[in-house]
Amino acid sequence: MKIAVLPGDGIGPEIVAEAVKVLNALDLDLEMETAPVGGAAYEAAGHPLPPATLKLAMESDAVLFGAVGDWKYDTLDRPLRPEQAILGLRKHMGLFANFRPAICYKELTHASSLKPELVAGLDILIIRELTGDIYFGQPRGRRIAEDGHFPGAEEAFDTMRYSRPEIERIAHVAFQAAQKRSKRVTSVDKANVLETFQFWKDIVTEIGKQYPDVALDHMYVDNAAMQLVKEPKRFDVVVTGNMFGDILSDEASMLTGSIGMLPSASLNAQGQGLYEPSHGSAPDIAGKGIANPLATILSAAMMLRFSLQQEAAAQKIEAAVQKVLADGLRTADIYSEGTTKVSTREMGDAVVAAL
Amino acid sequence: MKIAVLPGDGIGPEIVAEAVKVLNALDLDLEMETAPVGGAAYEAAGHPLPPATLKLAMESDAVLFGAVGDWKYDTLDRPLRPEQAILGLRKHMGLFANFRPAICYKELTHASSLKPELVAGLDILIIRELTGDIYFGQPRGRRIAEDGHFPGAEEAFDTMRYSRPEIERIAHVAFQAAQKRSKRVTSVDKANVLETFQFWKDIVTEIGKQYPDVALDHMYVDNAAMQLVKEPKRFDVVVTGNMFGDILSDEASMLTGSIGMLPSASLNAQGQGLYEPSHGSAPDIAGKGIANPLATILSAAMMLRFSLQQEAAAQKIEAAVQKVLADGLRTADIYSEGTTKVSTREMGDAVVAAL
Numbered sequence: 001m002k003i004a005v006l007p008g009d010g011i012g013p014e015i016v017a018e019a020v021k022v023l024n025a026l027d028l029d030l031e032m033e034t035a036p037v038g039g040a041a042y043e044a045a046g047h048p049l050p051p052a053t054l055k056l057a058m059e060s061d062a063v064l065f066g067a068v069g070d071w072k073y074d075t076l077d078r079p080l081r082p083e084q085a086i087l088g089l090r091k092h093m094g095l096f097a098n099f100r101p102a103i104c105y106k107e108l109t110h111a112s113s114l115k116p117e118l119v120a121g122l123d124i125l126i127i128r129e130l131t132g133d134i135y136f137g138q139p140r141g142r143r144i145a146e147d148g149h150f151p152g153a154e155e156a157f158d159t160m161r162y163s164r165p166e167i168e169r170i171a172h173v174a175f176q177a178a179q180k181r182s183k184r185v186t187s188v189d190k191a192n193v194l195e196t197f198q199f200w201k202d203i204v205t206e207i208g209k210q211y212p213d214v215a216l217d218h219m220y221v222d223n224a225a226m227q228l229v230k231e232p233k234r235f236d237v238v239v240t241g242n243m244f245g246d247i248l249s250d251e252a253s254m255l256t257g258s259i260g261m262l263p264s265a266s267l268n269a270q271g272q273g274l275y276e277p278s279h280g281s282a283p284d285i286a287g288k289g290i291a292n293p294l295a296t297i298l299s300a301a302m303m304l305r306f307s308l309q310q311e312a313a314a315q316k317i318e319a320a321v322q323k324v325l326a327d328g329l330r331t332a333d334i335y336s337e338g339t340t341k342v343s344t345r346e347m348g349d350a351v352v353a354a355l
Numbered sequence: 356m357k358i359a360v361l362p363g364d365g366i367g368p369e370i371v372a373e374a375v376k377v378l379n380a381l382d383l384d385l386e387m388e389t390a391p392v393g394g395a396a397y398e399a400a401g402h403p404l405p406p407a408t409l410k411l412a413m414e415s416d417a418v419l420f421g422a423v424g425d426w427k428y429d430t431l432d433r434p435l436r437p438e439q440a441i442l443g444l445r446k447h448m449g450l451f452a453n454f455r456p457a458i459c460y461k462e463l464t465h466a467s468s469l470k471p472e473l474v475a476g477l478d479i480l481i482i483r484e485l486t487g488d489i490y491f492g493q494p495r496g497r498r499i500a501e502d503g504h505f506p507g508a509e510e511a512f513d514t515m516r517y518s519r520p521e522i523e524r525i526a527h528v529a530f531q532a533a534q535k536r537s538k539r540v541t542s543v544d545k546a547n548v549l550e551t552f553q554f555w556k557d558i559v560t561e562i563g564k565q566y567p568d569v570a571l572d573h574m575y576v577d578n579a580a581m582q583l584v585k586e587p588k589r590f591d592v593v594v595t596g597n598m599f600g601d602i603l604s605d606e607a608s609m610l611t612g613s614i615g616m617l618p619s620a621s622l623n624a625q626g627q628g629l630y631e632p633s634h635g636s637a638p639d640i641a642g643k644g645i646a647n648p649l650a651t652i653l654s655a656a657m658m659l660r661f662s663l664q665q666e667a668a669a670q671k672i673e674a675a676v677q678k679v680l681a682d683g684l685r686t687a688d689i690y691s692e693g694t695t696k697v698s699t700r701e702m703g704d705a706v707v708a709a710l
């Protein structure tokens with residue numbers, strides 16, 4: 001089983017090192033190879049996703065990804081900016097199904113900005129389509145407007161689009177995920193305004209008929225953004241497009257209060273996957289040894305489960321993380337009075353010890 | 356001064372009646388004419404925005420709008436659905452600048468799902484561009500995909516677009532609004548992915564140079580959705596496009612906990628405006644006399660201020676609303692122990708009495 005390890009920028013290297021340590025402690029037959037990505041790759045090889053890194057990722061069973069980005073690359077041309085690496089990996093590997101759990105850990109309920117009773121026990125799974133929508137739709141660019149409010153003016157444009165098979169496959173992913181949970185799917189759209197999302201809604205409804213054991217409801221994206229704040233526990237599995245999923249999954253993870261704990265998985269049709277924490281590269285705290293490695297460690301667990309068929313090992317990691325939390329160990333981001341503050345490395349060591 | 360009164364569906368007629376009562380109590384020279392809109396207009400005239408209603412709106416100085424929509428119209432063809440009325444009014448009247456305050460009233464801090472210390476004193480002004488973006492961009496529709504992941508498959512698509520003058524004018528609106536407040540503007544974009552919003556960011560930055568007294572920062576929409584939950588008070592004026600504004604303004608109003616209190620204004624270049632509550636038509640509670648009329652009454656105050664140049668009268672209404680809140684009067688949506696629960700009509704009467 002081959003794993004491409006791409007640490008990236010900011011806190012990426014520190015948190016990935018801890019996840020690698022945990023994987024190594026498991027006594028599985030894993031071959032891990034590291035390559036640069038993002039700003040680090042731009043520095044090393046002149047491109048955020050160098051051909052050698054992409055090749056390694058494509059040839060591996062799974063990618064363990066840290067984070068990319070730093071203010072210092074903000075002035076580069078768009079194709080050279082760190083985030084192009086992640087867009088490129090999604091596109092070239094065909095990672096269309098993004099799993100973003102938003103879980104509120106019992107021990108961390110107080111860390112949420114929401115009142116504890118609204119988030120205690122929260123467990124939402126957001127499934128975001130990741131290779132379509134306005135992220136990749138062509139044509140896009142700048143031109144002179146031919147119509148609209150100001151014909152003759154300079155304008156910029158992008159194309160939102162979804163084809164039937166793209167919607168069908170992500171809908172199947174969502175309904176099948178719901179079958180293993182509480183059998184409810186909320187499909188989020190903007191069918192009252194967008195052709196693309198009326199089509200989305202029609203097809204999700206159609207596919208839903210093949211899953212009579214799963215209850216399906218539909219919600220407009222603006223309403224979903226409100227309901228997440230008002231009553232997050234009403235949601236179980238949420239499925240939506242790339243753009244709305246970007247916004248809603250970040251909103252949902254932040255409201256748990258412990259975004260430093262949340263893993264994510266992005267899968268393609270062959271089960272190959274990219275695994276990364278839900279949080280970003282946090283350049284402001286990079287190198288200080290205070291970042292929380294648990295989201296990355298839990299991403300490694302998802303990797304074992306989804307791409308490497310090592311369910312037992314995945315559960316071992318998850319139990320170890322539960323144990324260190326129960327033991328009161330906390331990195332700075334989730335620290336509260338009465339718990340023990342530990343460094344990035346100490347947290348990784350504690351998870352290894354708890355395995 | 357001529358006002359088109361469009362009550363609409365659900366609780367629309369009840370809450371608009373109270374706002375009209377308040378306006379009538381002010382002794383201004385207002386000519387008000389009522390017309391059907393939304394589902395009510397579909398029933399009466401076969402179209403959600405009948406020509407006579409549109410004509411009345413166009414000829415008036417301002418439109419006082421209730422709310423549109425009801426589940427029972429969900430099966431109609433899109434062009435006949437109630438929300439087409441509001442899109443049509445925006446388009447035909449050229450209402451490009453939408454003002455959505457998200458204010459947390461001192462007396463209602465407890466009603467927020469956020470911890471009180473995070474929302475106490477919150478006062479954000481979201482300025483949403485309202486006639487461009489993917490809402491109105493052409494082309495849009497269904498077709499057979501020529502490229503993408505599944506060439507030959509059926510697909511649906513929409514066009515996101517902004518022209519330079521569209522961005523310039525909304526940027527000016529935002530900077531000028533900030534000059535009257537705490538002189539900070541956050542422009543929300545997705546420049547890391549979308550051509551349209553890289554253009555947006557470039558032009559907002561350019562226009563910002565004309566307002567050296569206003570501090571401008573930029574934030575990606577996914578991060579903005581997170582920061583609103585995490586630390587809403589970091590925002591003052593937020594300016595963004597139609598689609599992102601739809602999502603973020605609803606998220607922000609819900610986190611105040613008192614969406615039943617929040618007005619909105621949509622203005623065109625001539626100062627004509629449409630004024631409506633931020634909340635929807637709530638068909639589930641329609642006709643029960645329990646809806647909160649204050650958002651609509653405060654929308655009438657905005658109308659007096661922005662379209663009718665009656666600042667003194669606007670302030671009178673706002674002071675009266677403050678007084679009824681201070682007196683402990685509450686409709687069901689904002690009721691809490693120790694306050695006095697009142698009906699829609701009693702609330703309207705109390706505001707009139709407090710004028």
Ligand SMILES: CC(C)[C@H](C(=O)O)[C@@H](O)C(=O)O
Nearest residue numbers: 083084086087246547548577
């Ligand atoms: C970095 C950016 C391109 C990316 C996205 O918008 O998808 C990020 O926000 C994410 O959600 O992984």
Ligand SMILES: CC(C)[C@H](C(=O)O)[C@@H](O)C(=O)O
Nearest residue numbers: 192193222438439441442601
């Ligand atoms: C009803 C709908 C078309 C509308 C919109 O998306 O603009 C509504 O959500 C709003 O924000 O006024």
